Amino acid sequence: MKELKVELGERSYPIYVGDGLLNDIATTLAKHKIGTKSPLLLVSDTNIAKLYLEQVKSLLEAGGYRVATAVVAAGEKSKSLAVMEDIITVALEAGLDRNSAVIALGGGVVGDLAGFVAASYMRGVRFVQIPTTILAHDSSVGGKVAVNHKLAKNVIGAFHQPEFVLYDIATLKSLPEREVRAGLSELVKEGFILDRGFVEYCDANAERLLALDSEALEHALYIGCGVKAKVVSEDEKEGGLRAILNLGHTIGHALEAVAGYGELLHGEAIAIGMVGAARLSEKLGNPGSIAVETERILRKFGLPVRIPAHMDTDAIMSAMMHDKKFLEGTMVFIIPTEIGKVEINKTVSIESVREVVERLKRED
Amino acid sequence: MKELKVELGERSYPIYVGDGLLNDIATTLAKHKIGTKSPLLLVSDTNIAKLYLEQVKSLLEAGGYRVATAVVAAGEKSKSLAVMEDIITVALEAGLDRNSAVIALGGGVVGDLAGFVAASYMRGVRFVQIPTTILAHDSSVGGKVAVNHKLAKNVIGAFHQPEFVLYDIATLKSLPEREVRAGLSELVKEGFILDRGFVEYCDANAERLLALDSEALEHALYIGCGVKAKVVSEDEKEGGLRAILNLGHTIGHALEAVAGYGELLHGEAIAIGMVGAARLSEKLGNPGSIAVETERILRKFGLPVRIPAHMDTDAIMSAMMHDKKFLEGTMVFIIPTEIGKVEINKTVSIESVREVVERLKRED
Numbered sequence: 001m002k003e004l005k006v007e008l009g010e011r012s013y014p015i016y017v018g019d020g021l022l023n024d025i026a027t028t029l030a031k032h033k034i035g036t037k038s039p040l041l042l043v044s045d046t047n048i049a050k051l052y053l054e055q056v057k058s059l060l061e062a063g064g065y066r067v068a069t070a071v072v073a074a075g076e077k078s079k080s081l082a083v084m085e086d087i088i089t090v091a092l093e094a095g096l097d098r099n100s101a102v103i104a105l106g107g108g109v110v111g112d113l114a115g116f117v118a119a120s121y122m123r124g125v126r127f128v129q130i131p132t133t134i135l136a137h138d139s140s141v142g143g144k145v146a147v148n149h150k151l152a153k154n155v156i157g158a159f160h161q162p163e164f165v166l167y168d169i170a171t172l173k174s175l176p177e178r179e180v181r182a183g184l185s186e187l188v189k190e191g192f193i194l195d196r197g198f199v200e201y202c203d204a205n206a207e208r209l210l211a212l213d214s215e216a217l218e219h220a221l222y223i224g225c226g227v228k229a230k231v232v233s234e235d236e237k238e239g240g241l242r243a244i245l246n247l248g249h250t251i252g253h254a255l256e257a258v259a260g261y262g263e264l265l266h267g268e269a270i271a272i273g274m275v276g277a278a279r280l281s282e283k284l285g286n287p288g289s290i291a292v293e294t295e296r297i298l299r300k301f302g303l304p305v306r307i308p309a310h311m312d313t314d315a316i317m318s319a320m321m322h323d324k325k326f327l328e329g330t331m332v333f334i335i336p337t338e339i340g341k342v343e344i345n346k347t348v349s350i351e352s353v354r355e356v357v358e359r360l361k362r363e364d
Numbered sequence: 365m366k367e368l369k370v371e372l373g374e375r376s377y378p379i380y381v382g383d384g385l386l387n388d389i390a391t392t393l394a395k396h397k398i399g400t401k402s403p404l405l406l407v408s409d410t411n412i413a414k415l416y417l418e419q420v421k422s423l424l425e426a427g428g429y430r431v432a433t434a435v436v437a438a439g440e441k442s443k444s445l446a447v448m449e450d451i452i453t454v455a456l457e458a459g460l461d462r463n464s465a466v467i468a469l470g471g472g473v474v475g476d477l478a479g480f481v482a483a484s485y486m487r488g489v490r491f492v493q494i495p496t497t498i499l500a501h502d503s504s505v506g507g508k509v510a511v512n513h514k515l516a517k518n519v520i521g522a523f524h525q526p527e528f529v530l531y532d533i534a535t536l537k538s539l540p541e542r543e544v545r546a547g548l549s550e551l552v553k554e555g556f557i558l559d560r561g562f563v564e565y566c567d568a569n570a571e572r573l574l575a576l577d578s579e580a581l582e583h584a585l586y587i588g589c590g591v592k593a594k595v596v597s598e599d600e601k602e603g604g605l606r607a608i609l610n611l612g613h614t615i616g617h618a619l620e621a622v623a624g625y626g627e628l629l630h631g632e633a634i635a636i637g638m639v640g641a642a643r644l645s646e647k648l649g650n651p652g653s654i655a656v657e658t659e660r661i662l663r664k665f666g667l668p669v670r671i672p673a674h675m676d677t678d679a680i681m682s683a684m685m686h687d688k689k690f691l692e693g694t695m696v697f698i699i700p701t702e703i704g705k706v707e708i709n710k711t712v713s714i715e716s717v718r719e720v721v722e723r724l725k726r727e728d
C-alpha cells in the first residue's frame with residue numbers, strides 16, 4: 001500500500017493506493033473520525049453497484065455504520081441537477097445530518113456528482129472518494145466537484161475536498177478495455193504536464209498498464225495522483241497553476257460537448273485535445289517533435305488522436321467559447337513546451353485553433 | 365448613509381444602508397473592483413423587476429457594464445434547482461465568465477437563489493446583494509445561500525459571501541404591508557437574541573417602523589444588520605454561535621413546510637416559532653414573562669403568534685425531524701433566557717416540543 005498527501009493546510013488529506021484496500025473501508029472511516037451515529041450515503045452507478053455495492057455496504061455495516069445507497073444510471077448524463085435532486089431525496093429520507101458523510105464509489109461521474117451533493121447538502125457535509133476507474137485518479141483528487149448543464153460541462157459545482165481517497169486497484173480489473181485506455185490517457189497527461197520521467201515509464205510500460213498489471217498500475221497511479229496532488233496543493237482554487245492540469249481539455253471538452261455526451265469518452269477527447277495543444281505549440285514556435293511524440297505515445301495506448309470528420313468545426317469552436325477557460329475574450333491554452341513541461345499561454349488566436357481543429361479532422 | 369462591516373478576514377465586506385443608494389450602484393461596483401469587461405448577471409423576481417429592474421439595468425449600463433437579466437417568478441417556489449438551472453442557461457448564453465458577478469436584486473428568495481447560482485457557477489463567481497425587503501437584512505448578510513428541496517427548505521446550498529450589501533431603503537416603500545410586518549418579525553428577532561435595547565426601540569417605535577419612516581428604518585436595519593454581522597463574524601460556518609440566529613426557526617421552518625410554501629410568510633412562521641421557543645424556555649424553568657413579553661411585542665407588529673388550528677401536529681413534528689437542527693437524535697433549540705439573550709439548548713425533549721405545538725394550536 002502506498003500513501004501520499006494532498007497538502008492543503010487544515011483541509012489536507014491522504015490518498016491511499018493499493019490492492020485490496022476496500023476491505024479496510026470501515027476502519028479507515030473510523031480513523032478519519034467519521035462516526036457511526038449518523039447515517040452514511042453511498043453513491044454509485046448501475047455498473048459499479050452490480051459489482052461492488054453490496055460488498056462495500058456489508059463491510060460498512062459490519063463496522064457499525066448505517067448506510068443509505070443511491071445508485072444512478074451509469075454515464076455522463078447522470079451528472080445533472082435533476083439526478084442530484086434525486087440523491088438528496090435519498091439523503092433526506094435516510095435522515096442524513098451534518099455529521100454524515102457521502103461516499104462516492106465509482107468513476108469520475110459518481111465522484112463529481114456525489115461530491116457536489118456532499119458540497120451542497122446542508123451547505124456541506126464530509127466526503128470520501130473511492131475511485132474505481134483509472135481516470136478517477138484525476139477526478140478524485142483536488143476537490144473539484146460538479147454537474148453538467150446542457151450547454152456546458154462541469155459548469156455547476158464547487159470546491160469540496162474529500163476526507164481521504166481510497167484507491168483499491170483490485171476494483172480496476174473489471175473495467176471495460178475502452179475505459180482502461182481512456183483512463184490511461186489522463187494518467188499519461190500527468191506526465192506530459194510535469195514529469196518527463198513518468199512519460200518515459202508509461203511509454204516503456206504501456207503493455208503492462210493496458211493489461212492492468214498490479215505493480216505497474218499501483219506505481220503509475222501513485223505517481224499520477226502525486227502530480228495531481230502537488231499541483232492542487234499549490235493552487236487549490238485554480239487561481240493559476242492548477243490550470244495546467246487542463247492540458248488537452250479546452251479542445252477536449254468542446255469535442256465532448258459537440259459529440260453528444262457518450263460518443264467520445266473523456267479520456268479519448270482529451271487525447272485528441274493533447275495532440276491539438278501540441279500542434280498549437282508548434283504554431284507558437286516550439287519544436288514539431290512534441291506533437292509527433294505526443295501522438296506516438298497516445299497511439300500506443302490505442303487512443304484516438306484525430307477529430308471525427310463528421311464533427312462541425314463551427315460547433316466545436318462555439319463550444320469552446322462557452323468553456324470556462326475562455327476568459328474575457330482571450331483564449332487561454334495549456335501548451336506543451338517540451339515533453340513533461342507546459343505553459344499557460346494567453347496569446348493563442350482563435351484562428352490558429354480553428355486551423356488546428358480543421359487539420360485534425362482532415363488527416364488520417 | 366450608514367456603513368458597517370462583516371469581519372471575516374479576507375472575505376470581509378461592507379454593508380451600506382441608506383436612502384437612495386441604488387443611484388450609486390455602478391460606482392460602488394467599480395469601487396469593489398468589479399470591472400466592465402465581463403458581463404454581469406442581474407437576478408430579480410417578477411414583482412421587483414416591474415418596479416426596479418429597468419432602473420438598475422440602466423444605471424449599470426450607464427456605468428459601462430453589460431448586463432444580462434434573469435427574472436424568476438416571485439415566491440419561495442423559485443428557490444429550486446430547476447429555476448437555478450434556468451438562470452444558469454441565461455448566464456451561459458450571456459457569456460458570463462469567472463470574472464463576472466451575479467447581482468441579487470430582491471428579497472431573501474432572490475438573494476438565496478442568486479447566491480447559490482453565484483456560489484456554483486463555474487464553481488464560484490462574485491456576488492452582490494441588493495436586498496429589497498426588510499427580511500432580507502437577515503438573508504443578505506452572512507453568506508448562507510440555498511435552494512429548497514421538496515422535502516426540506518434550504519437544504520441544498522453553500523456558504524458564499526457577497527462582495528458588498530447595498531441596502532437602499534427607498535426600495536422598501538413599495539413592499540406590501542404583510543411583507544413589512546413579516547420582515548420586522550425577523551428584525552425584532554435580532555434584538556431578542558442579542559440586544560435588549562433594540563427590542564425596546566422596536567417596542568417604542570413599532571408604529572414608525574410599520575409606516576416605513578425612513579429614519580427609524582435606517583436605524584433599525586443598521587442595528588439589525590449589525591447583530592447579524594457580529595454573529596456571522598464570530599462563526600462564519602455555523603459551527604456554534606451562529607445557530608442563535610435561528611431563534612424561532614426550528615418550529616418556524618416546520619410550519620412553513622407543513623403549511624405548503626406560501627400560506628405563512630417566513631417572518632410570520634418564525635414569529636410563531638419565537639413564541640414557541642419562549643414557551644419551551646418556560647418549561648425549562650425560565651420566567652414565563654419572556655413568552656408573555658415576546659408575544660406582546662410581536663402582536664404589536666400585527667404578527668401571528670398561534671399555529672393555525674388546521675395544521676397536523678404529526679406533520680409539524682416530522683418536518684422538524686428533517687430539519688438541519690435535528691442533530692444525531694438530539695433536538696437542538698435556541699431558547700430565550702431573558703429578553704435580549706438566548707442559549708443553545710440540547711436538552712429539549714421531543715415531547716415538550718409536541719406539547720408546545722399542541723397548545724399553540726388550541727389557544728386563541
Ligand SMILES: NC(=O)c1ccc[n+]([C@@H]2O[C@H](COP(=O)([O-])OP(=O)(O)OC[C@H]3O[C@@H](n4cnc5c(N)ncnc54)[C@H](O)[C@@H]3O)[C@@H](O)[C@H]2O)c1
Binds near residue numbers: 079107173176182267
Ligand atoms: N473533478 C475533476 O477534477 C475531474 C477530473 C477529470 C475528469 N472528471 C470527470 O470524470 C468523468 C469521467 O470519469 P470516468 O472516466 O471515471 O467515467 P465514469 O465514472 O462514467 O466511468 C466510466 C464507465 O466505467 C464504469 N465503471 C466504473 N468503474 C468500474 C469498474 N471498476 N468496473 C467496471 N466498470 C466500471 C462506469 O459505470 C462507466 O460506465 C467526467 O464526468 C469528467 O468530467 C472530473
Ligand SMILES: NC(=O)c1ccc[n+]([C@@H]2O[C@H](COP(=O)([O-])OP(=O)(O)OC[C@H]3O[C@@H](n4cnc5c(N)ncnc54)[C@H](O)[C@@H]3O)[C@@H](O)[C@H]2O)c1
Binds near residue numbers: 412440
Ligand atoms: N440566507 C439566509 O441567511 C436567510 C435568512 C433568512 C431568510 N432567508 C430566506 O429568505 C426568504 C424570504 O425572504 P423575503 O421575505 O425577502 O421573501 P421574498 O424574497 O419572497 O420577498 C417577499 C415578497 O415581496 C416582493 N418584494 C420584494 N421586494 C419588494 C419591494 N421592494 N417592493 C415590492 N415587493 C417586493 C417579492 O416579490 C415577494 O413577493 C426565504 O426563502 C428564506 O429561506 C434566508
Ligand SMILES: [Zn+2]
Binds near residue numbers: 138186249266
Ligand atoms: Zn480530465
Ligand SMILES: [Zn+2]
Binds near residue numbers: 502550613630634
Ligand atoms: Zn429567518
